[in-house]
Amino acid sequence: MTKRLLAEFLGTFWLVFGGCGSAVLAAAFPELGIGFSGVALAFGLTVLTMAYAVGGISGGHFNPAVSVGLFTAGRLPAGDLIPYVVAQVVGAIVASAVLYLIVTGKADFTSIGGFATNGYGDASPGKYSLTSALLIEVVLTFMFLMIILGSTSGRVPAGFAPIAIGLALTLIHLVSIPVTNTSVNPARSTGPALFVGGVALQQLWLFWVAPIIGAAIAGVAHKSLFGDE
Secondary structure (H helix, E strand, C coil), rough: CCHHHHHHHHHHHHHHHHHHHHHHHCCCCCCCCCCHHHHHHHHHHHHHHHHHHHHHHCCCCCHHHHHHHHHHHHCCCCHHHHHHHHHHHHHHHHHHHHHHEEEECCCCCCCCCCCCCCHHHCCCCCCCCCCHHHHHHHHHHHHHHHHHHHHHHCCCCCCCEEEHHHHHHHHHHHHHHHHHHCCCHHHHHHHHHHHHHHHHCCCHHHHHHHHHHHHHHHHHHHHHCCCCC
């Protein structure tokens, strides 16, 4: 269990550091900014690389919603759920702390800005409503878990799941960055929000509730539709 929790910590650390770091440090860098597509690709690459690096140890969840989805699908023992979630959240917080230290070390630093936090209403990049944010986070997390559960089943060739999962997360970000800045991962939302505070913390509840609902539905749906693996 210790090795598995360390793997989840490292995987989630890399997801937040690489994904949120690309948004905070590189998305709008003068003249050479990577933009939405670059940030989306960065998130996908973090999951793909760490799934290969440590997925064989812990299963490569790196996301409380993924752990919930696998639990409801019958692939994660109940006793593992809370320890996995704790390790993931701690990894996200540590990654955010490192990013904070980097950002505040800039010579002309004045503010950490949005710090890649998630939000709705005025905190949404496109000013989308609470209803829009809730709906897109539920739907995209549902689809993310269906892809994870399907690509890791015994019915498909082994070894290719990280590619499908990484590409799925890239696509998810391409769709939803304008709406919520993309969560589908409560740990990813929690780390940056703790350093921004204010509205980011006030709205954090949505980015726990919506992904977990979407993931839980996917776990039940996959098990009902396709049976046990």
